[in-house]
Each structure stands twice: as C-alpha cells, then as structure tokens.
Amino acid sequence: MTQTKTPYHHGDLKAAIIKAASEMLDTQGIEALSLRKIAENVGVSRTAAYHHFKDKNELLSAIASQGFIKWQKEIGLIFNNKRISQSQQLSQFCHAYIQFAISNPNIYDLMFGRTLWKNNVSSEELKSVAYPSFDYQVTMTKFWQAQGLLPQSENALRLAQVLWGTLHGISKLVLDGVYTDNSNIIEMCDCAIAMFVGSKR
Structure with a gap:
C-alpha cells in the first residue's frame, strides 16, 4: 500500500x-x-x-518578525526579573543585546539591516512587532530615568535611540569582524553603560 x-x-x-x-x-x-x-x-x-x-521580501520579513519575538521574550525576562536591581537590569539588557546579535548574526542583520528597511519593503507584520519592541525599550528608558539611573534631563526617546545606536554599533563591529576578542566586547559594553549612567547628572 x-x-x-x-x-x-x-x-x-x-x-x-x-x-x-x-x-x-x-x-x-x-x-x-x-x-x-x-x-x-x-x-x-x-x-x-x-x-x-507572495515574494522573498515577505518571507524575509516573517523571519525578521520571529527574531523580534525571540528578542522581546529575552528582554522581557530581564525587565520582569524583580530579583535584580535596576542597574543590573540595564547592564543585562546591554550585554544581552550584543550577545543576541552575535548568536543570531544573519537574523540580526535582517531585523536591523538595510535589506528590509532601506527601500521600505518590510511587511506590516514585521512593523507590528519591530516598532513595539523599540517602544518597550523607550518605556524602560523612562523607568530607568525615573529611578535616577539614566539622565532625567534628556528626552527619553532620544536617549533610547542613542543607547540603541551605541549597542548596534558595537554589535556591527563584532559581526563585521573588526573586533573578535570577547574580553574587548565585554569591556566596550561595560564602558558604554558607565558612560550613560555616569552622565545622569
């Protein structure tokens, strides 16, 4: 049969x-x-x-959407962890961002790269998970400002964008092979955190 x-x-x-x-x-x-x-x-x-x-771009958008969903779950575990301090939350978030990029290089490039965003070919499905993901970061930035961890004098949106840009820059340096020493990566991330926290006044 x-x-x-x-x-x-x-x-x-x-x-x-x-x-x-x-x-x-x-x-x-x-x-x-x-x-x-x-x-x-x-x-x-x-x-x-x-x-x-309907086409390859729609498929790529779906893959990127899954990446954002995975990332959102990871940072949710950090932000909802009541057993760590706000400063530990911020530190873990920054390190987790770079580690996510290193662990998922091709998906990360889709999530934040020019393939889908440069020519506005990202799907509505992708936008529906990508934008709220960043909004969540803005919300956490406001919380960290309220706690006195980040500078309260700065606009929360701009501060979140600059923090994101800093982490993205470090991630790209790693993914492009400019930096390969893990100790350097950790130290750069710690330096970025110290700069943001140190400028709170």
Missing part, C-alpha cells in the same frame, strides 16, 4: 517554511534563499509556498 504524506495544516506549513528558511539563512546566507528551494526542503510545491508568501 502506498503511503501518502500527511498534508500540512494551513498554519503548520507557514511555520515550517519560516523554520526551514531561518535554518537556510543561518547556514547559507541570504543569497541562497529562494521560495523554490525552501519549498523543496519542506516537501511542498512552490505554489503552496507562494500561497503564504
């Missing part, structure tokens, strides 16, 4: 495609990604893949 492959449910196939695409992105880079190849890896027709993603 011939065995037939169990068909994917509607939601299962979309998740399977994103998972396969994320793995291919991680091992082969963005240039290797195509809906045709991914459909073959998943074991479905290209038409089935296009039913969920």
Whole structure:
C-alpha cells in the first residue's frame, strides 16, 4: 500500500517554511534563499509556498518578525526579573543585546539591516512587532530615568535611540569582524553603560 504524506495544516506549513528558511539563512546566507528551494526542503510545491508568501521580501520579513519575538521574550525576562536591581537590569539588557546579535548574526542583520528597511519593503507584520519592541525599550528608558539611573534631563526617546545606536554599533563591529576578542566586547559594553549612567547628572 502506498503511503501518502500527511498534508500540512494551513498554519503548520507557514511555520515550517519560516523554520526551514531561518535554518537556510543561518547556514547559507541570504543569497541562497529562494521560495523554490525552501519549498523543496519542506516537501511542498512552490505554489503552496507562494500561497503564504507572495515574494522573498515577505518571507524575509516573517523571519525578521520571529527574531523580534525571540528578542522581546529575552528582554522581557530581564525587565520582569524583580530579583535584580535596576542597574543590573540595564547592564543585562546591554550585554544581552550584543550577545543576541552575535548568536543570531544573519537574523540580526535582517531585523536591523538595510535589506528590509532601506527601500521600505518590510511587511506590516514585521512593523507590528519591530516598532513595539523599540517602544518597550523607550518605556524602560523612562523607568530607568525615573529611578535616577539614566539622565532625567534628556528626552527619553532620544536617549533610547542613542543607547540603541551605541549597542548596534558595537554589535556591527563584532559581526563585521573588526573586533573578535570577547574580553574587548565585554569591556566596550561595560564602558558604554558607565558612560550613560555616569552622565545622569
């Protein structure tokens, strides 16, 4: 008797495609990604893949969205940890940001790089998770200001943007191979934290 492959449910196939695409992105880079190849890896027709993603950019946006969801969970664990001080929260957040970039280089580049944002090809799904993720950082910045940890005289949005820009800059230096010594990376992150905290008055 011939065995037939169990068909994917509607939601299962979309998740399977994103998972396969994320793995291919991680091992082969963005240039290797195509809906045709991914459909073959998943074991479905290209038409089935296009039913969920109209083009490569929409698929890349979905991968980036999953990255933001993963990152949001990580920082949520830090911000909601009542057993550590506010200064430890800030420190852990900064170190976690850079570690996330190092651990997920290709997805990180999608989340914050020019591929999706430069030419405004990011999907509404991506925007719906990316913008709230930064809003959460702004909220935490206001909290740290209220606690006297960060300078209260600065606009919270601008301060959050500058902190983010600092961490992003360090992350890119690491991902681009400019810095490879882990001790240097840790010290740079600690220096950035000290500068922000030290300028609170």
